Amino acid sequence: MPTYESLLAAAVSETRQARFAAVLSRRLSSLTLVCDRILDPHNISACLRSCDAFGLMTVHLLLDRTQRYRGNRQVSRYSDRWVEVRNHWDEEAMCSELSAAGFTLVGTVVADGEGVTDFRHFEPPERMALVVGNEHLGLSDSMRRRCQALLRIPTCGFVDSLNLSVATGILLEHFSDHCHRCGKGVLTDAEQRAWLEAWLEREVRQRLHKIGVTLEDVLEDEDQPPPPQE
Secondary structure, three states, rough: OOOHHHHHHHHHHHHHHHHHHHHOOOOEEOOOEEEEEEOHHHHHHHHHHHHHHHEEEEEEOOOOOOOOOOOOOOHHHOOOOOEEEEEOOOHHHHHHHHOOOEEEEEOOOOOOOOEHHHHHHHHOOOOOEEEEEOOOEEOOHHHHHHHOOEOOOOOOOOOOOOOOOHOOOOOOHHHHHHHHHOOOOOOHHHHHHHHHHHHHHHHHHHHHHHOOOOOOHHOOOOOOOOOOOO
């Protein structure tokens, strides 16, 4: 009798499965991104794209009470399919969740000053939640107080700051590279298998949805796997 996993795998090509496995082998559980009340959904989508590119599994969006994130997939390039997006409207609850998971909050700022470190000279903690602030105001005062360290990207031109998504990409590339070089926070084999199954299931559901069939319909007859990929 076919297993649930084999039914999923039967509907996805071996090439696609190999691509999933290769991406998951480079995913990180030790680095996450927190977006502190970013207003422009295009900026959030661009940050998601960088998160996927540099191996993050999860992004936390701290939103105002009336705010809802609606992604732009032309900007994100469908990165929200592969990066888990967690929406939060309660700052304290979000920070408690991250702390319970072992993450240290590290904020990003534009201006130099006391307690601010050049990101290139910063030794990241074992698990780091990088916090980027609002496009106009930067980090909120409350989030800044919660951060254990503050980082900046030095510039040498007339401008003293970078576009939010550009700055985020620079920082994520730097710290994800550090994690990979140190072997810090790569997903365990069990975590990779769990995510592979989740990605396979989503892929199959999307394909079946196009022909008006649900995965549950297919699973009612375990002897008949989902239609194979063309």
